[in-house]
Amino acid sequence: MTDRIPLAGVIGSPVAHSKSPKLHGHWLQSYGLKGHYIPMDVVQEDLKEALQLLPRLGFVGLNVTIPHKEKVLGLADLVTDRAALIGAANTLIFRSDGKLHADNTDGYGFIANLRQGVPGWRPEAGPAAVFGAGGAARAIITSLIEVGVREIRLANRTRARAEALRTEFGPKIAVYDWVQAGNMIDGAATVVNTTSLGMTGKPELRIPLDGLTPDMVVTDIVYAPLKTGLLAEAEKRGCTVVDGLGMLLHQAAPGFERWFGQRPEVDAATRAAVLEG
Known part of the structure; x- marks a missing residue:
């Protein structure tokens, strides 16, 4: 044997x-x-x-x-x-x-990818803005809280799903309406798309990105395409971007x-x- x-x-x-x-x-x-x-x-x-x-x-x-x-x-x-x-x-x-x-190990993979892509990333630098409240979001929120992110701003197309996560994870979660999702970005340190929006064959992530500033880290769990619309726009605005492939690998x-x-x-x-x- x-x-x-x-x-x-x-x-x-x-x-x-x-x-x-x-x-x-x-x-x-x-x-x-x-x-x-x-x-x-x-x-x-x-x-x-x-x-x-x-x-x-x-x-x-x-x-x-x-x-x-x-x-x-x-x-x-x-x-x-x-x-x-x-x-x-x-x-x-x-x-x-x-x-x-x-x-x-999804949350572990997410954080390991972030740290590899941005060696100086600091969880305590400021709020994380998270789009989506599905299974991937649960893993990512768990890991963000675990490493010391103090505030997580959360928006989902169905608000009730985001509210359910707030009930579960507590006051560190602040829920925003999907139509206000762009507002979550203002003053955030880390911006995360956990939805399939922007993936090949899916609709784009249509959220106003005016709030993106060069000091922000922006990551997307979608890896097909490697550079999603969100990452392309973030890069244009001078943000540090991390694609989604590393999460799969880690x-x-x-x-x-x-x-x-x-x-x-x-x-x-x-x-x-x-x-x-």
Whole structure:
């Protein structure tokens, strides 16, 4: 049993678009490690059965994407505090004792990307303006509070979702109407788009950006295109911008380390490997 080649993969439906196989494949090759990483289209009805079967086939863990990120929490034996707080998991570990361990590394990936893109970024420098109140926003808000951002201004197209996050996370969250979202930028230190607006094939993020000033850091979790309309405008106004690809790369590193025993570097070669083709 000990000389089994470790297998990992990503489960969701659909998964054909996932960049994770390319990313993990690059790391396995770079470090000369034995192992394979496989995309698997698993529908909701088969999720429980798949999680029981895959460890028996040699799988050591999985990434989880839509639509399973919430449901896997109920199937896991152990859930990290941050996954419980976010209400979703993106990383599963099949432990040697047979237990299923669920974690969420999205917030970690977001902060690591921000720190790599802006080495001097200071959480206490001022408020963060966050667009969107979905699953990604939950992970990002959790991580911003964790590293010491004192005020988070939040706007979502459906205000009730933003209000629900304020109820959950407390008075550090200030909710703005979507039509007033541009006002959140005034005096903010960090501006974050957590929505899919601006992504290839989606509508643009139509928010007035007059409040952007050169001392602000602006980041977008969208990475297709790498330079979204928000980032292009922010760059024009002299802001420091950080694209969304790094979040994808950094969130993958903890899982890779647990599964294959090597902490991978997120460097220029990693970015290039994921972007090619």
